[in-house]
Amino acid sequence: MADDAHTPTSPDTADLPSQTRFHRVMLKISGEALMGPQGFGLHPPTVERIAREVKTVHDMGVEICMVIGGGNIFRGLQGSAQGMERTTADYMGMLATVMNALGMQAALEQIGVFTRVISAIPMDQVCEPYIRRRAVRHLEKKRVVIFAAGTGNPYFTTDTAATLRANEMACQAIFKGTKVDGVYDKDPVKFPDAKRFDKVTYDEVLAQHLGVMDASAIALARDNNLPIIVFSLDEPGGLRGILAGEGTYTTVHS
Numbered sequence: 686m687a688d689d690a691h692t693p694t695s696p697d698t699a700d701l702p703s704q705t706r707f708h709r710v711m712l713k714i715s716g717e718a719l720m721g722p723q724g725f726g727l728h729p730p731t732v733e734r735i736a737r738e739v740k741t742v743h744d745m746g747v748e749i750c751m752v753i754g755g756g757n758i759f760r761g762l763q764g765s766a767q768g769m770e771r772t773t774a775d776y777m778g779m780l781a782t783v784m785n786a787l788g789m790q791a792a793l794e795q796i797g798v799f800t801r802v803i804s805a806i807p808m809d810q811v812c813e814p815y816i817r818r819r820a821v822r823h824l825e826k827k828r829v830v831i832f833a834a835g836t837g838n839p840y841f842t843t844d845t846a847a848t849l850r851a852n853e854m855a856c857q858a859i860f861k862g863t864k865v866d867g868v869y870d871k872d873p874v875k876f877p878d879a880k881r882f883d884k885v886t887y888d889e890v891l892a893q894h895l896g897v898m899d900a901s902a903i904a905l906a907r908d909n910n911l912p913i914i915v916f917s918l919d920e921p922g923g924l925r926g927i928l929a930g931e932g933t934y935t936t937v938h939s
């Protein structure tokens with residue numbers, strides 16, 4: 686797979702910082718981040734570009750957990766809004782996240798990063814079931830662990846799944862990749878005068894409906910004092926820079 690005109694170029698690792706205070710992190714990306722310029726599904730050059738970003742961090746020795754959403758394929762809420770029974774629609778959404786996880790696994794392994802996809806819904810022919818101790822062991826062996834099928838329960842989101850697994854895996858922070866370089870007081874795409882926060886508390890996010898993650902995910906992070914770092918996925922080398930404490934981002938903290 687190769688880059689195309691729609692995808693930023695891959696980072697030149699020689700120019701990137703090499704030090705980080707993070708030992709183990711959770712990277713949460715939405716399903717929509719994988720669809721690139723398309724309106725739906727997976728765009729292979731975009732998946733490959735994100736995989737290279739992950740590799741730059743893996744090369745620093747950081748242990749990486751990933752959760753990828755499913756919104757590029759199916760969202761339970763959309764299905765139920767169209768009359769589908771909600772729990773069935775949510776299971777379809779969870780299955781969509783498994784497809785995305787497999788796509789990311791393939792892209793990472795193509796560039797030499799060993800991975801395991803671990804699903805909250807057992808599907809033995811496709812990936813491993815979730816067993817916490819086994820997942821920890823994979824991380825210790827420097828495999829990127831991609832947690833698929835969300836929490837395995839309807840009425841949740843992959844933001845909550847990322848927060849849950851980050852706590853279980855004792856991650857030091859959740860890195861939430863978005864289209865913009867942090868949390869703003871209003872949508873910076875629509876409002877040029879939107880103000881970006883360097884830091885914001887969990888309670889401010891909840892009270893002001895700042896849209897970082899859904900409320901259950903924010904509350905779970907707050908109750909376990911797990912920082913959320915919101916950054917732009919569109920900045921080549923951005924993830925590695927932010928892990929080294931450089932670049933522009935917002936930290937959500939207590």
Ligand code: UDP
Nearest residue numbers: 716754755756761775778779835836841843
């Ligand atoms: N989902 C679920 N339980 C979970 C995680 C996800 O039911 O623990 C379903 C839900 O229907 C959701 C869909 O999977 O809409 C896709 O996940 P999400 O909307 O979080 O994806 P993203 O917006 O990050 O792409």
